[in-house]
Amino acid sequence: MSGPIIPETEIELTPILASGPGGQNVNKVSTAIQLRFDARRSPSLDDRTSIRLQRIAGSRLTKDGVIVFTAQKFRSQARNRADALERLQAMVDEAAERPVFRIATRPGKGARQRRLDGKSHRAGVKQGRRAPSHSD
Numbered sequence: 001m002s003g004p005i006i007p008e009t010e011i012e013l014t015p016i017l018a019s020g021p022g023g024q025n026v027n028k029v030s031t032a033i034q035l036r037f038d039a040r041r042s043p044s045l046d047d048r049t050s051i052r053l054q055r056i057a058g059s060r061l062t063k064d065g066v067i068v069f070t071a072q073k074f075r076s077q078a079r080n081r082a083d084a085l086e087r088l089q090a091m092v093d094e095a096a097e098r099p100v101f102r103i104a105t106r107p108g109k110g111a112r113q114r115r116l117d118g119k120s121h122r123a124g125v126k127q128g129r130r131a132p133s134h135s136d
Contacts (some may be wrong), residue, residue, distance in 0.1 A: 032080055035067075
């Protein structure tokens with residue numbers, strides 16, 4: 001199931017200097033991307049999805065309800081930009097899934113009987129492993 005598509009007008013992408021691979025290029029070109037998305041005020045998300053998204057975001061969520069993360073896996077800015085957008089969409093898709101509520105049921109009579117039969121069988125196996133008693 002795919003969640004709602006977030007328009008790029010609601011996402012703020014800022015190039016920043018990246019650490020890691022890139023050689024001398026890393027010191028002069030802003031290849032990393034910082035993504036900011038306001039989950040609380042987004043018109044693209046319904047209330048339930050927004051609340052679940054904020055819960056999923058965890059430490060990436062600011063006090064104002066803005067999700068912030070940095071993509072710097074790749075050496076090129078374009079690939080980091082695409083990676084950041086994919087990661088946000090994956091998070092939104094996860095938040096859009098409705099949890100399936102399980103209705104608790106009790107084990108049936110047959111299941112209870114099989115459980116007890118298994119227990120007594122194991123007890124018999126273990127009893128057969130014991131050393132014979134002196135009363136025999």
